Structures are given as C-alpha cells and as structure tokens.
Amino acid sequence: MPDKKKNVAPGSPAVQEARRSLARRIASMTGGAGEHVTAVPGVVLYNRDEPTPCYRASYEPSLSIFVQGRKHVILGEVEYVCDPSSFLLSSIDVPAQSQIVEASEKTPLLVMFLRFDMPMVREILAREDLPEAEVDSHRQGLAVGETTLGLLSACQRLLDLVDTPEDIPFLSPLIQREIIYRLLKTPQAGRLRAIATSGDLVQRTARAISWLRANFTKPLSVEELAVTARMGVSTLHHQFRALTSMSPLQYQKMLRLQTARERMLMDGLDATTAAYEVGYESISQFSREYSRCFGLPPIRDIRALKSSGLMTEARLG
Template structure:
C-alpha cells in the first residue's frame, strides 16, 4: 500500500507564524462548535469537525473539497493509497471519491479539530480565466486527491473565514471573497494542478470527470462502459486508464462503492430493510448485495446498521448519494 503524507516542499511549520495561526484556528473552531462533533455552518460549503477519540474506519464519499486540520491527524484510504494529513498538511479532493476515512489522533484533552470546505468548480474556472493566475503542470496519472503543505497564507485565510461565523451579517459579502482566495492559493500549489485540469474544458481529466459525474448521478442504472466512454468523448481504453488514475478504481468498482454507500445510508437514515435498499440502488440480486456489502463493510447489512446505531464510532455523516 502506498502512503502519501507530504508534497515534497519545505515545511511551513518552520515559520513561527504557522503555529500561532494554527492554534488560533483551533481555538476559533472549538469555541464555535462547543461540544458538538460536527457543525454545518451558515457559510456555504463550510463544515467544522471535532472528535475527542479516534474513530473507526468509515466508508464515505468526499466531494471536491479542502480539509484543513487545526489539531490532530486523519487517515484517508483511496484504493491502495493511504493519505495521512495533520496540522501541517491539508487534503485536497478534486472530484467525488469513495474513500475510507479515519481520525487517528484525538483525545479529550487535545481533540481533533478541523474544517472542510466544498470547492465550487465555477469559482475554480473563474480564477483560471484570469491571466494572472499561473498554475504548475499536472503530473501524469496523479490521482484526484493530494496532500499539500498548509501554508501561513492558507491558515490566515481559513482563520478569516471562520471569523465570519461570529459576524453573520458579513457572510454574504465576504465569504465568497475569502473562498476565492483559498482556491487561488490551492491552484498556485503543485497539489492544485489536478483541480485545474479537471476544471479545464477539453483536458482528459475534465472529460473523465464528466463520466464520473454521470456515474454518480446514475449509479442505480445498469453500467455500459461503452456509453460512459461516449459521454466522456474518449476511447474505451483511454477512459479506463484516466478513470483509474483519478479514482484508483475501475468504473464498475466506483459504481459498486456508490451503490453500497447509498444502500447503507438508506438503511441507516430511512430505515429500509436490506432487500429494499439493495433494489433501490440498482442490485437485482439480494444475495449478491449481501455478499458485496459484507466484504465492503466487514459484516452483513442489518448487523452493520445495528452496530452503527449503537456505536459511538459511527461515521460523522452517513453518506446519501443522490
């Protein structure tokens, strides 16, 4: 298994301002979230998270987003690649990716404290249209997930974004400006190259992202990879190559992950039984669903749901794939 936990750059933690800003961000998030484990804020796309114990691995789907940790450490598995990020490294996700997520460093005295910010592709394209924005070239076959160094400038922008939660009247005017700054700083880094490629019309990554978006919206339908290649405007082998490069899985595996996560959400949130949830997400055989669910989540469907409902280590948010 590959492990990625750095970007090859010099560490911003050497700058004394980094520690000051990180501690300031942790205090601001902790003050606002209180004893809650998760708070979806009034700032569009901004979610705050706090955990006082390590969590069990949770199968979820990450949207295009930035995750910044103010305190603690987290592990994300994408296929056979493990991403470790912490107080000095952020996680950037450029497309919807089914992953396994786990908080691995958190205590009552020193909780895990982080923020997640959804990234709007319209804002990414808006910034890319400006001649002044220079971005590094994308590395071939790099995945749509990357670890990068959390710079002083990025921490400063995150602090100012969280500050708006204490002055709600300023959110409509200023939150968009700060989010543009954050995206700008991501695009200027090596890790932002894949985000740029996915947002750029005509790029192979952008074409593959179109196929991924269609599959996410239509995961319950039978999958014809030939039709998916037509949607992307790519040859079959080219689509397979780029799809696996971005997501670390084949289109069929990606669809299976979406179906299983959606079924889990339907059972957990809507109270459906296993057979009904299986058919709703596109399975024709309940026994096949049970086998694949048990392999994916480690136990049969209803036992897993009972476990989630009774366990304090349940996922922060059950995934609902619409």
C-alpha cells in the first residue's frame, strides 16, 4: 500500500534506502549478536547472526520492524513471513512458534522492537480525524504488513534520540504517536483498533487472556473465565480461538509449559520443581505434554537449548 503522505511506493528506491539506513543504524547500535535494550522506553534492538530451530515465543502488544534477515512466525496453522520489507504487528498476548531462517555474521537478522503504550494507542484512536484504513478481515492476534517510507523514517528518528538523551522524555512520545498513526493508515490497522477499542468482543477476549496470563498456575474454570470476559462460554471459545488459534485450556497449558521451560533454562530448576511451580499436579503428565510441545523431554530439551545458544530465543520473539 503506498504511503500517501509521501506518495512513495513500498518497493521504491527511497524506501529501500530508508531500510538500509535503519539497518545500518541498528547494526551500529547493537555491535553484535544479542538483545539490546535502548534508552528509549519500550524500544529493544535484536541482532541474530545465525538461523535457529523452531522455538516457542510469546508476543505482547508490540511492533517489530524487520530490516534484514528473515524469520517465520507460526500461530496455529497460519505462517507469517517476516522479511526486510515487513513489520509484525502483535495486538494481543499470544504464544507462537518462531524460527530465524536467514541470518549470518555478514548479514544478521536485524529487528527494531517497540512495545506499545496501550493508553497512548487508545488516546490516538479516540480522535475523530483519523484516516480510514482498508478493511482487513484477518482476526488473529498477529499481522504482517509492508513498511512504508513514513514508518521507516519515524523509526529512524526514534533511534536517533539515543544520541541526545535529554530529548527522549519529550520527543519519544511524539515520535511513537507518529508510528502508531502510520500503522493506523495500513490494512493491518484493524488489529490495533480491535484490541484498543473498549466494548469490542476482541477487547473482552483480551481481558480473558490477561486474566489467564496472571493466573495460569490456578485450576481453570471456563465458566468463570467467561464471566471475567463478560460473554457466554461459546462466544468466548469462538473469539479466543479466532485470536490465538487455541482454546483457553490449550492457552493455559502453553503458558505453563513455556514458563516451566524458562525457569529450568534461566533459573536452573529441576523438572519436578518447575512442574509444580506452574500448576501441574502430575509429573508424568507434565513430562508427556512438555515432550509433545517442545519435541524432547524436559532435561534433554534444556541441555539442547543450552548447547545451541538458544537461551534468549526460548524466552523472546
């Protein structure tokens, strides 16, 4: 979709140069492989220099700008391809599968990640003079779009604030508002509008998801969850699966397994302790479901992750 303000097509030389410029900026700021938290609130830079096996990752309400390399993200049966022309918009907390498929020391995967300030998003959506975006019937919590010159330029200016820390408190919110505005001009705007609009069914489903994320260790009553979401059980199941490709019970299981995996990987817990900590009462059930989810029993999986250097990727998207 053309960037109407600048009247520049996504594949034009100007847009390609903007991508290269942003890639150079991210590479210079990261200096090497890893996760790099910046001084700008909500902004994290990723530099990955090798492909990875498929791993589980959670995506929170956020924007990821890809400027180099390639990554595949799978939610349910839908695969999202993130290449140097793409942005990944996550409008809701969803657990998905990720795999870096193109990355090397010479040409690493470079990503700028921006965590959304949802009150800011809602404030912008409350305006009556926003442009009408193309309608996208896509309902899942993730969406991939094509970056425009306006979006890339705003991201570049946001990163440039690192050079003038005294400007960050004043200018960062302004530039982040511009980024949200430019996203709202894309066909993927519906994902952001849905999660931020009060009273929408997606908003109610988001309330259920938030409750699950905060209480996943507790026994799950779908009836009580439906009351929390202020909708019927059947409606909750339908909306929940539309957004996450999972039932509430499957989602809870995924949260438990991912958390147990992280605790074993990062904090050195044994499988039994991790299983009880996330709410399992049966160790054999935990081991069985863990193997089905990650492909290996707990101890073998953790050893494989540590030996392959995927400790960070197992936690983050």
